[in-house]
Amino acid sequence: MTFFNELKASLEEAVEIKEGKKAAARVTRYEIADVKAIREQLNVSQSEMAAALGTSVDTIKSWESRRRNPTGLAAKVLAVIQSNPAFFYELAAH
Known part of the structure; x- marks a missing residue:
């Protein structure tokens, strides 16, 4: 063929x-991460989350408004943060 x-x-x-x-x-x-809920659970600002994830504030805003969805590594990292919030603080420290 x-x-x-x-x-x-x-x-x-x-x-x-x-x-x-x-x-x-x-x-x-x-399952698409609810970025705003994760961020609020962590009690961090959009800029703090953007810095920890190595992305822009605009990207965080677009994820939160569901204009775009996190994909690839970002989606996996958000899933880990959702199940293990302490991981976020490890990321933020680097």
Whole structure:
């Protein structure tokens, strides 16, 4: 099977899944961190959180307003902070 045929078959399968004719083989769901709740739990400002995470205050604001969602390493770090708030203070110290 050529690359084109594999791609075509994949797209046809995606259409079948979207139309409900076929079930997806796997579904991945991610829980999006509530950045504002985490920050308030830590009792820190947006600028303090931005400094600890190595990002801008605008990024923190956009996460809090849900205009954007943390992804990649930021999402993982926020998940760790949520389950272990002391980790935030370790980050902030560096």
